[in-house]
Amino acid sequence: MNIVLQNLTRFGDLLQSQPTLAELTDDGHVVALACLENFAGAAALLPEAAAIFPLPGGRLLAGVAGDWHQALVAVTDYVDGVAAGFAPESVVNLTAALSSRLLARRFCGDAVRGFSLDSFGFRYESTPWAAFLEASSARRGLSPFNVVDLFRKSAGVGRGRGRFHLRRPAPSEAAAAGALLAAGTDATASCYVGFQLGASAAARQWPVGYFARVADRLWESLGAVAVLVGSGGEKQLAAEFRQASRAPCVDLVGATDLPRLAAVTSGLRLLITNDTGTLHLAAGLGVPSIAVFLATAQPFDTGPYLEGCLCLEPDLPCHPCPFGSACPRDHACLNAISAQAAAEAAVAFCRTGRFEPGTYPGARAWLSAFDADGFMDLVSLSGHDAEPRAIWLRHQRHVLRQFLDDVPFTLPAAHPPGLPDAERQTLARILGQSADLLRLIEGQAVLVARNPAMKARFLASYERVGSLWSGSPHLAVLGQLWKRQAQEHVPDLEQLLTGIRRYAACIRAFADRLDA
Incomplete structure (x- = not known):
C-alpha cells in the first residue's frame, strides 16, 4: 500500500517520525513523507522515505491572509501533485492541528490513521493512543510515554522495541565535517563535545555560563574541544560562550546546513544540549547526550530515543511547570542544575562511556533505557524514583498502556514504592x-x-x-x-x-x- 506519512510540525518531531516510518515500511508499505517546506532537508535524513513532498506552509498562510481563494488553489495543486507522483491509498497523520487533519482527509478521505476528521467534520482519532497524544500535550507533566512511542502507537504500529536510525552522512560529508572541525581551532583535540546553547524559549535555556564551565572542565581534564552548533539566530549566545569560556572551541553556529550539521554531530563524542531538535538528531545518529530539561520541558516525553543518555531536570517541586502559566519563582529552575553536575558527568562519560548513579547537585538525573515492552523509559541515577511524581508516572505507564491498547488489566510483576x-x-x-x-x-x-x-x-x-x-x-x-x-x-x-x-x-x- 502507498502511504503518506504526514508530519507538519517542528524539526525534532519530524526526525522522531522515523521509527514509525520504518515500521510501516517493514509491514510492506511504500511510505512517502509530507512535511513543511523549511524542514525538507531534515526529511532527507529519514532513510525509508520513498518520496518527500514539501508543503509551502508559510506561503499558504500568507495566501490565506491575502486571497483565500488562491490559498485554496495552492492546496489543491499540492494534493494533486502528490496524487500524480505517488497515488497514496492511505495517510498516517501525526499532527493534531485542524489544518493537518483537513489536509489528511483531502488526501484520502476516511483512509487516515492518527488524526483526522469524520464525514461530519468532527475531530476523529483512529486509535486511543492518538487521542492520548493530543490530550497529554497540554498536560505533559503527566505523560509517562516518549513521543516516539506515542507516534508509533498512534499510527497503529509500535509492536515491540522501537528503533531510531537516521541516514548516516555520506563519506564526502563526513570528510568535510572532519575538516571543518580540524580547521576551527589551533588546539589538538582528544575528542569533540558538542554544545547546543539555544532552546525554543528563553525559559527553557540553561545559562550560557554554565555551558562554558562544562567546556572548561572537559578541556582541562581531557583535552576535549567544544563544538558550538545551532542556528544563525543563536550567534549572540555563541559570542557569550566564547567570552565566558577559557577553553578553545569550534564555533559552527549558523555555519552548517542540515546535512553538514548531521555530519558534524556524527563526529562528536557527546552532545550537551537543551531540549532541542539537535538532541533528537544526535539520538537518531547514535550519539549520546546530556540533555537539560527546564520549565515546561520534561524528559519522560521528549527525552532522547537512545539508550544510555543522561537527562537532567531541576530538583524542584514545581517542575515541570504547566503551559500558559507565569512562573511564580522567577524562573528558579534556570539556575537549579549545577554546572558541576553536568561537568563531572561529561568527564566521566568521555572516560568510561557510561553515566553512573550518584549525586547530581540540583538535578533529578535519569538514564534513558528501554523497558521490557520495548518502550523508551528512564531509570533514576540520583535516587528520585521514590518521589511521588515518579511513582505516579510508573503507575500511569502500566495502567494507561493497557487502557489505550484495550487489553485486560493486570498487575505488574514489580511494584514501585507506595505513595505518601x-x-x-x-x-x-x-x-x-x-x-x-x-x-x-x-x-x-x-x-x-x-x-x-x-x-x-x-x-x-x-x-x-x-x-x-x-x-x-x-x-x-x-x-x-x-x-x-x-x-x-x-x-x-x-x-x-x-x-x-x-x-x-x-x-x-x-x-x-x-x-x-
Missing part, C-alpha cells in the same frame, strides 16, 4: 468518587435510551466526571480523554456503555495499584 499516605488518601478518595459516578452514568445511559427526559441528568453527571478528573493533578490527562470521547459520534447505546465500562475498569486498575 496523604497523597495516597487523596487519590483513593478521587478514585472512589470516580467509580461511584461511572456506575451512576452507566445506569443513567440505559434510562436515557428508554426515557429521553433523563438526558439532562446524564449529561450533568458526565460533565461531573470530566471536571473531577481535570481538576486532579493525577488524572487530568484522563479528564482530557473523557471530554474528547464526549465529542465523538456514538452510533448506539452499547458502544456508549462499552466506553463507560472501559473507563470504570481503568479506575479500578489504578485503585488496585494503590492497594497492592
Whole structure:
C-alpha cells in the first residue's frame, strides 16, 4: 500500500517520525513523507522515505491572509501533485492541528490513521493512543510515554522495541565535517563535545555560563574541544560562550546546513544540549547526550530515543511547570542544575562511556533505557524514583498502556514504592468518587435510551466526571480523554456503555495499584 506519512510540525518531531516510518515500511508499505517546506532537508535524513513532498506552509498562510481563494488553489495543486507522483491509498497523520487533519482527509478521505476528521467534520482519532497524544500535550507533566512511542502507537504500529536510525552522512560529508572541525581551532583535540546553547524559549535555556564551565572542565581534564552548533539566530549566545569560556572551541553556529550539521554531530563524542531538535538528531545518529530539561520541558516525553543518555531536570517541586502559566519563582529552575553536575558527568562519560548513579547537585538525573515492552523509559541515577511524581508516572505507564491498547488489566510483576499516605488518601478518595459516578452514568445511559427526559441528568453527571478528573493533578490527562470521547459520534447505546465500562475498569486498575 502507498502511504503518506504526514508530519507538519517542528524539526525534532519530524526526525522522531522515523521509527514509525520504518515500521510501516517493514509491514510492506511504500511510505512517502509530507512535511513543511523549511524542514525538507531534515526529511532527507529519514532513510525509508520513498518520496518527500514539501508543503509551502508559510506561503499558504500568507495566501490565506491575502486571497483565500488562491490559498485554496495552492492546496489543491499540492494534493494533486502528490496524487500524480505517488497515488497514496492511505495517510498516517501525526499532527493534531485542524489544518493537518483537513489536509489528511483531502488526501484520502476516511483512509487516515492518527488524526483526522469524520464525514461530519468532527475531530476523529483512529486509535486511543492518538487521542492520548493530543490530550497529554497540554498536560505533559503527566505523560509517562516518549513521543516516539506515542507516534508509533498512534499510527497503529509500535509492536515491540522501537528503533531510531537516521541516514548516516555520506563519506564526502563526513570528510568535510572532519575538516571543518580540524580547521576551527589551533588546539589538538582528544575528542569533540558538542554544545547546543539555544532552546525554543528563553525559559527553557540553561545559562550560557554554565555551558562554558562544562567546556572548561572537559578541556582541562581531557583535552576535549567544544563544538558550538545551532542556528544563525543563536550567534549572540555563541559570542557569550566564547567570552565566558577559557577553553578553545569550534564555533559552527549558523555555519552548517542540515546535512553538514548531521555530519558534524556524527563526529562528536557527546552532545550537551537543551531540549532541542539537535538532541533528537544526535539520538537518531547514535550519539549520546546530556540533555537539560527546564520549565515546561520534561524528559519522560521528549527525552532522547537512545539508550544510555543522561537527562537532567531541576530538583524542584514545581517542575515541570504547566503551559500558559507565569512562573511564580522567577524562573528558579534556570539556575537549579549545577554546572558541576553536568561537568563531572561529561568527564566521566568521555572516560568510561557510561553515566553512573550518584549525586547530581540540583538535578533529578535519569538514564534513558528501554523497558521490557520495548518502550523508551528512564531509570533514576540520583535516587528520585521514590518521589511521588515518579511513582505516579510508573503507575500511569502500566495502567494507561493497557487502557489505550484495550487489553485486560493486570498487575505488574514489580511494584514501585507506595505513595505518601496523604497523597495516597487523596487519590483513593478521587478514585472512589470516580467509580461511584461511572456506575451512576452507566445506569443513567440505559434510562436515557428508554426515557429521553433523563438526558439532562446524564449529561450533568458526565460533565461531573470530566471536571473531577481535570481538576486532579493525577488524572487530568484522563479528564482530557473523557471530554474528547464526549465529542465523538456514538452510533448506539452499547458502544456508549462499552466506553463507560472501559473507563470504570481503568479506575479500578489504578485503585488496585494503590492497594497492592
